[in-house]
Amino acid sequence: MRPTKSRSFFTRFAQWTARSSGRPMAFTLAVSTIVVWAVTGPLFGFSDTWQLIINTSTTIVTFLMVFLIQNTQNRDSEAIQVKLDELIRVTSGAHVALLGLEELEDDELDEIREEYRELAKRARAAIRAGKSDTNTPSIPARRKR
Helix, strand or coil: CCCCCCCCHHHHHHHHHHHHHCCHHHHHHHHHHHHHHHHCCHHHCCCHHHHHHHHHHHHHHHHHHHHHHHHHHHHHHHHHHHHHHHHHHHCCCCCHHHCCHHHCCHHHHHHHHHHHHHHHHHHHHHHHCCCCCCCCCCCCCCCCC
16 A cells, blocks of 8 residues: 555645744744834824734634644644554554544543553552563663763
8 A cells, every 4th residue: 555645735735834834934924024014003103904904814814724734733643543553453462452542432442541551550560569561671771981
């Protein structure tokens, strides 16, 4: 199975926008816009229209960015989930029932989470007793030379 590049305009646009908006140049552009707006204040007598321009502009940009960022975040979360599912699937001894765990109801998820909390609690107790919590040897600490 080979990943294919998305052909959806919205997906490509959302990814490009998310990448671009996180760059220093985007921040510089935003700061520059605010500076230009602030400097023009005396020219417009700090009027209501002058204030309304920045308020409306920032509201529109924020409103649109929420949807673009949410789309990108959803795609990233889904991709990470699929990758984790694949790691579970190919790991010998892993509980394959954990695949798609995010689809369970909250009470079912809480039960499984509690089981793992108990496992962690027992493992920490084993470590305090000088035992190992796995069958895998620890990596020795690197000594200074």
